Amino acid sequence: MQARGTLDELEKKRRHIRSLMRYAVPDEATEDADDLLLLFRDDRTALTVLEEFYSFLPEAKNDWIKELRLVARQRGVFLIAAVASEDAYLYLVSSEGIEFNGSLREGWLDQDLLDFFEFESAEAFQQAVKDTEQIPEYQPVQVDxxxxxxxxxxxxxxxxxxxxxxxxxxxxxxxxxxxxxxxxxxxxxxxxxxxxxxxxxxxxxxxxxxxxxxxxxxxxxxxxxxxx
Ligand SMILES: [Zn+2]
Ligand SMILES: [Zn+2]
Structure with missing residues (x-):
């Protein structure tokens, strides 16, 4: 049986993210963007979100992640809001991979996912993500x-x-x-x-x-x- 998420794998991810950030992050935000990477350096879920965001910038222009918030979590599957400079984006992350789920403002989640994360309805979900500040911050795995x-x-x-x-x-x-x-x-x-x-x-x-x-x-x- 093979352990997942080895240190080498995380180091590889961090290196890839750092190289992507060099092009994506506006100069004035470099320091703050680096701090976030440092905070989540051992957190595979967060690194997966950063890697995805910086690989496929959602608005196809320079941007950076200011913070990560945890919308929902169930059996190793995370629904994470990546808060960028102007908008926030939803990502569905597990050890199987990551899926981009659109802008948080659209507040859309398909029925299977609403059920999986135990939201009573599409409206209940929209209510839960309406105010970004109200969504709890995602804690690095070393802390939680x-x-x-x-x-x-x-x-x-x-x-x-x-x-x-x-x-x-x-x-x-x-x-x-x-x-x-x-x-x-x-x-x-x-x-x-x-x-x-x-x-x-x-x-x-x-x-x-x-x-x-x-x-x-x-x-x-x-x-x-x-x-x-
Ligand atoms: Zn034994
Ligand atoms: Zn375990």
């Missing part, structure tokens, strides 16, 4: 303890399979590193079909949902699970 720092599911939700923070229900160790899968399956090496069998065994045993105490320590080498 209610999010798994690796796969970004919330407290009480199941990790994405392969998440390095997920705890093994048999030994209490790190599921991607312990030997329980071999013991449970009675094999020495994992094949593709073993992986499926293991998933079934895992479900049967009961997977351990994300809880804030599983968070690895970012600041030091203290206790906690190491994200690799």
């Amino acid at each position: 303890a209610n999010l798994c720092p690796a796969c970004q599911v919330a407290t009480g939700e199941l990790h994405e399979l392969g998440c390095p923070v997920e705890i093994c229900p048999w030994c209490g160790g790190q599921l991607i590193h312990c030997d329980c899968r071999f013991e449970q399956l009675g094999v020495d090496e994992m094949s593709e079909s073993d992986l499926l069998r293991f998933e079934a065994l895992l479900e049967e045993q009961g997977r351990v949902a994300y809880a804030p105490e599983q968070r690895p320590s970012f600041a030091d080498e203290g206790p906690g699970v190491e994200v690799d």
Whole structure:
């Protein structure tokens, strides 16, 4: 099983964003735009939004992101408002990718997404995003303890399979590193079909949902699970 969101991957994203920003950000905003990138340097979701915005500037002219706000979040899927200098834009982000969802002012979300994020109606959604200032700020994953720092599911939700923070229900160790899968399956090496069998065994045993105490320590080498 492969861990997602490795440091290398984030570093690659940051480098790409920095190179895009050189062309997109107006001179007078360079410092503030850099600060935002620094704030979200370890946050895959935010970096994905920045990369998308600066790759395909929504108004096809120079602009920059001033802040990110969190419109809704559900099972590792985020609806984020990127507030630029004149307008704000909606992005749907998950580990599967990112989708541009138009200007926040249009306030449009299709029915499936309204249901998924549990908005009662299109009007309820429009009401929720009408005033940008009222939308809570998106917190970097290092700060928001209610999010798994690796796969970004919330407290009480199941990790994405392969998440390095997920705890093994048999030994209490790190599921991607312990030997329980071999013991449970009675094999020495994992094949593709073993992986499926293991998933079934895992479900049967009961997977351990994300809880804030599983968070690895970012600041030091203290206790906690190491994200690799
Ligand atoms: Zn996770
Ligand atoms: Zn184990």
